[in-house]
Amino acid sequence: MGKARSATLAAIVATLIAAGGTPAYAEDVPDVTAPVGRYQLDFTNLWDGQGATLTALEVSDDVSAQSDITQYVEWGDGNFSYLDGDEKSEWHRYFNPGSYTVKVRVTDRAGNSSAGVFADTSTVTVVKTPGTFKIVNKMVWIGDPATVTLADVPSDVTKVRIWWGDGKESTVSRTTREVKHYYTSQTTWSVSVMLTNAAGETYGREIGDINTAYDESAPQVWLTKPRKPAYVSSWRTINGTVRDRGRGTTAVGAAFIEQRGSRWYYYTGKKWVKATSLNQALKKTRTIAVRPTAKNTWKIKIKGLKKGTLYVFYAAVDKNGNQSESKVKKQKLTR
Structure with missing residues (x-):
């Protein structure tokens, strides 16, 4: 019986080849399997204005090539982006304190999709830029220094940048306790402070305004x-x-x-x-x-x-x- 079945199968294959055909099921089997994606965030605890990088650890599908798989990223703050083609990573900045869940949906050419999984947490927690920064005098005469004091700056901060509002800035270390600046014209200046650590630089934290004026009154x-x-x-x-x-x-x-x-x-x-x-x-x-x-x-x-x-x-x-x-x-x- 075994030999008879083998002979019959051989006859079918020979007939298909002679007719120039191919097995019908090679094209007719539908693609119903969704792709899979594994991801990781480099930073999940940020200060406002810092960003996180999403990295694709693995993206695959049983039929579609990776370049044909769409990776749609929702950052949790109302913004979204795509990892196109063979892109491996995408960076996103968070401006406001809050808790944000990052989601990725991977979709193949046949329209099959699934939610990406994360090697670690997919939640990004953003808090207000830390530290105590104070403007010593809100009103400063031109020729006198405007002064900002610094305190409670976290130990992992590598750089503190003070933006004085007049196009100039002061970059100091985290251990600096007082920074002075001289204005050359009179108006109101908005002063901001930015901190930098391993996650990058924060968004400018406004600490107040300084008003400057010329001293034109005689003693x-x-x-x-x-x-x-x-x-x-x-x-x-x-x-x-x-x-x-x-x-x-x-x-x-x-x-x-x-x-x-x-x-x-x-x-x-x-x-x-x-x-x-x-x-x-x-x-x-x-x-x-x-x-x-x-x-x-x-x-x-x-x-x-x-x-x-x-x-x-x-x-x-x-x-x-x-x-x-x-x-x-x-x-x-x-x-």
Whole structure:
């Protein structure tokens, strides 16, 4: 019986070959098997603005070539993309904190599809960029530094970048505690901070605005009248105060001349020198400059002061070179 079946089969095959035919079932068997895909995400814990790379570990089908398999990726945040042809990976950035499940659907030429499986988790968790960043002063005069302080920066951060809003940036290490920047024009600037670790750089985290302005206001200066103004001893130390609405007063300058009888004297800062006239005394007197204290007070000591009529000329200048009104104090010293 076995030999008879073999002879019959051989006769059928010989007949098909002679007729130029092929077995009917070679083309008629339908493709009903879906392709399979295995995937992996390189990072699943991110800060806002960082991204993850999806890598295809294996994509196969019993009939379709890999280049004919469509790989449709849903990133979980409403965005999607495709891995075309033989592409092995795709990168995607997440901007907002949240939990996102990544899905992949693989489809062959016959329309069979299946969900891709993940070697590890398919969920990406995104949190707000960490760290404590503060703008020290929201209003800064041009010429003074704008300052941002840094704290609580994670240990895996390799770079901190501060974007000042004027087209310039400062790149510092995670251990930096204070960063300064100088603006050159007046407006409002939005300041952002970006952190970098193994997952890349974060999206700019806005930490606030800095307003800049030019200091165009002049300081004001006052001389404090002593309780016993007629006493020579009361004027051996000249006291006063200043006020500035801008960057602050850098110096108070004062000059001294004295009339003793019909003669004029000018003060050099160390001693009194006789002048031939009032005009010469005014030209020869030396301006003594002092820096105001943190409490905006100032004082100048005078040596060798005697009875007569004292003239004190004084003014103040601020950090921008704005000068106060020049003032003069005339006082008769009789005791």
